[in-house]
Amino acid sequence: MPAVMKHLLLPFFFFCLPTDARVQQTAQWPWFCEIRLDTTPSGANVSGDVSNYPLAVQLSANIFDFSKARANGADIRFSTTPGGPFLPHSIEWWDPVNKKALVWVKVPLIKGNTVQQVIYMHWGNENAQAEDHSTEVFPVQEGFTGVWHLNEPGNTLPDGYKDATANAAHATGVNMRPVCTVDGPLGKAQQFHYEDAQWIKIDNEKRKLFDLTNQLTFSIWAIADSYSNKGDENKRVLPGYETMFAKGDNSWRLQKFGIRNWHQPEAELIEICVERLSPRGDLCVVGRTDMKTQQWYHITGVHDYPYVKLYVNGVLDKTEKFDTEWKTDDHPVGIGNQSQFPEKGGRNWDGVLDEARVIGQAKDEHWIKLDYESQRPGSRLLWFGKTQQRK
Known part of the structure; x- marks a missing residue:
């Protein structure tokens, strides 16, 4: 369509x-x-x-x-x-x-x-x-915690990006401008320019709604114009990490993992993570799909304790079992950037994002397949x- x-x-x-x-x-x-x-x-x-x-x-x-x-x-x-x-x-x-x-x-x-x-x-x-x-x-009674269609004219108004659920967890743009509104798979979407450090955050008391760990489904449509994070040793920023959708750096997150030549065969791989409570550390699933630039992907992360699953374009890409206690953090939710260290920069998305969702349930493969197949061009x-x- x-x-x-x-x-x-x-x-x-x-x-x-x-x-x-x-x-x-x-x-x-x-x-x-x-x-x-x-x-x-x-x-x-x-x-x-x-x-x-x-x-x-x-x-x-x-x-x-x-x-x-x-x-x-x-x-x-x-x-x-x-x-x-x-x-x-x-x-x-x-x-x-x-x-x-x-x-x-x-x-x-x-x-x-x-x-x-x-x-x-x-x-x-x-x-x-x-x-x-x-x-x-999108009823909260059925687990919908936040749904952002990202259809608004680009803006930095407080609560300028609306949540479609009754939670009213509206988001605020950072450095976003009217020209950021572009076509996406589902109507209008938001263009993020790496050099302008543009992103969208869900902050204030509403961010606590997303302190989800064991049962969670989060998804987004994404296309990369480039992978621009070259890293910064002075700021201890590793190259190749670009964030699509995340709650800080010590909670659930979806990002592009590392630079292309880190992987054999070379590829731009997708990573989703959860945080381990003790000893504290990242528990990550690195997928198999080469996320090429100038191509749309529908990416879904599922936490179904003790399993973490990554789906790409409606198909299960990778699963890992992490049989230890998981935790979350108190950082804002970020669309187009990871909110825990925004002052460091480096992890901003360069491309377009559309239809970001968080559901406080572990959705099955049929739901996720239908998401992709019903929404894709x-x-x-x-x-x-x-x-x-x-x-």
């Missing part, structure tokens, strides 16, 4: 609606279509079921007639049956001029290895009110049927 723009500020009055507000009559929505989910090997190739999944639905002119919907997408709805009720959804971006949109939809169950599952999209109700249910799409999961008019 094509990359699309995202981010739409929607009114929040709907939080006052009764809990059955989504039980509405689809008869008031004149247009609908079927969206078939293909999890067979010829589609997304997800072999197992996935429950309570936030599904990315990307729309473009070749699959959706924007002229038949309201200008801000207020009338868009989804359901698992033709007559409803409607599923929770959240519009990130609705751009009728360029005919692109991104909507997250909470699907109760996505079945593995089938082409028989269908959901329905409805639109065209001129009286429909805008709704946004991001806290239901050229996804083969969703197949849109013909637009139909309700009679």
